[in-house]
Amino acid sequence: MARRADASVGTPATVALTRAGIAFTAHPYEHDPRAAAYGLEAAEKLGIEPARVFKTLLATVDGGLAVGIVPVADQLDLKALAAALGGKRAEMTDPALAERKTGYVVGGISPIGQKTPLPTVLDESAILCETVFVSGGRRGLDLELTPDDLLAITAGRYAPIARPR
Template sequence: MAKATRATQFLEKAGVAFTTVTYDYDPDAERIGLQAAEAIGEAPHRVLKTLMAELDGKPVCVVVPSDREVSMKKLAAAFGGKHAAMMKPAVAEKTTGYVVGGISPFGQKKPVPTAIEVESLNEPHVYMNGGQRGLQVRLSPQDALNALRAIAAPLVA
């Protein structure tokens, strides 16, 4: 496990307080976020999954609790767009510079508009992918929102 990733370097540069948690990543897990929550012993609604989508043909990043699903209609509305769809995994990897299962909203190859589920801001802390499989960062959801210059919106179905 790398001591530093682009995600952790991004957070350090932004002055965000965070800690890292490692766990045994299961490549065969049906739902990666839920597997991460179980492995680190945290409630699934506090372990946020990072998803890449396309909104009117342009990439966007979506961060929602691992036990919830994104509403494409709500995602489009959050950004004032018309049509949202999940990005194909190979395109997500090329866009972010991360591999699926290790995609972080922090330190992506090219920053894209990001939205975080508004309910997550009510949590004292959340976990997000730290830029590689088996690595989570624990931080304040407000700090994540600010560092990413993200919007908070209702995104889940």
């Protein structure tokens, strides 16, 4: 995997990965503003099975913000996320708050390079993948890296937090 951080894909996520010396590959694609599901659109446009493309979701766990990263075809299990973080209750965060806290727009929220570092949990299914794809910080850009490198850059952990739709 090569490091790619040219001006056409420069985002806080690519800058953070480059600074940390973590290998990644940027995969830009033509985003369709009419797409109903950003992650599934990325999988389709990049020709990758959806199990390797992960979406970044923000939730409030016992009053504090947290990040859950799950395969795009699945849903975030809020109870499982709360349990993984030692909490009791979780609910999805308002999209406007998610944008303010991360510095990214919905549909382009990357788990990497967020304005405010947040507790992060990656669904354990990622362990089965040599590499995973996550948003690169804007719609139409995904970053490919190893799951362990994703956890290293986000100070995250694995847990079973996804459930089928």
